[in-house]
Amino acid sequence: METSTAQELTQNLLARAHSPDSVSRIYTEKIQHRTLHLRPSSPPPAALNARAARRRAREEKKAKTKIRPKPLSCRERRKLGVYDIPKQGQKYDIYKPLYDLWQGYAREILGTDIYRGGPEAAAKLASAELHGAQAEVVRSRCSGRVGIKGIIVRDRKFVFEIITEKKGLKMIPKEGTTFRIEVNPKTGDDAKPFVFDVLGDQFMHRSADRANRKFKQHFLPNL
Numbered sequence: 001m002e003t004s005t006a007q008e009l010t011q012n013l014l015a016r017a018h019s020p021d022s023v024s025r026i027y028t029e030k031i032q033h034r035t036l037h038l039r040p041s042s043p044p045p046a047a048l049n050a051r052a053a054r055r056r057a058r059e060e061k062k063a064k065t066k067i068r069p070k071p072l073s074c075r076e077r078r079k080l081g082v083y084d085i086p087k088q089g090q091k092y093d094i095y096k097p098l099y100d101l102w103q104g105y106a107r108e109i110l111g112t113d114i115y116r117g118g119p120e121a122a123a124k125l126a127s128a129e130l131h132g133a134q135a136e137v138v139r140s141r142c143s144g145r146v147g148i149k150g151i152i153v154r155d156r157k158f159v160f161e162i163i164t165e166k167k168g169l170k171m172i173p174k175e176g177t178t179f180r181i182e183v184n185p186k187t188g189d190d191a192k193p194f195v196f197d198v199l200g201d202q203f204m205h206r207s208a209d210r211a212n213r214k215f216k217q218h219f220l221p222n223l
Helices: 002-015 020-032 045-067 074-080 092-110 119-126 207-211
Strands: 134-140 149-155 159-164 168-173 177-183 194-199
Touching (some): 092 149, 119 194
Antiparallel strands (some): 134 177, 149 159, 177 194
16 A cells, blocks of 8 residues: 555656656656666675785784794893803903904094094094903092003993903993093004093993984083
8 A cells, every 4th residue: 555655656746747658657667667786795705815815914923923032131131141251251362353453443433633633533532432442541539440451342331341461351430430542553654643531421321322422522520
């Protein structure tokens, strides 16, 4: 009953704008027997396979990440002594080639400033690598440290670890200590060695942090 009423209502509305023949034709073609186009809601098999492959790749990557060991923390490295120099390695002759290598490195970064010094040389040396340099303690709050001389084998934040010729490894605090370092000229050059002092109070940074740090000239009251 409701269907016939809806059909009559639809035909009456169409009759207001079309002729009787057109009304029956339009109703039959456009409404009663209208073609309904359906689109599949599921993706094609190729898309399903690609999605499954991506999911498997993510799961495999996650599994590998779980298997990979975590890096050691600073506390664990200190406990295991990863960076500690063994007793048999605390010999001056072992690090003598490192000292020769550092001399060439220092001459290269200084260039012509090795003959005249000045602020340019100071700026280069402030960010230079000191592993391998031969340092001598010329001033210290502890008088017993004055005169210690050796090759810097580890530049830590607060101390220099120095290998001496006779007494092995020494840990010299940077605070309150002045170190003297020499850069020898090239072989056959009659120029004097380039000598500069390192103020430990101003070098209390890690070697990697100091490389990108800009040092400013200012008055030091403790000098």
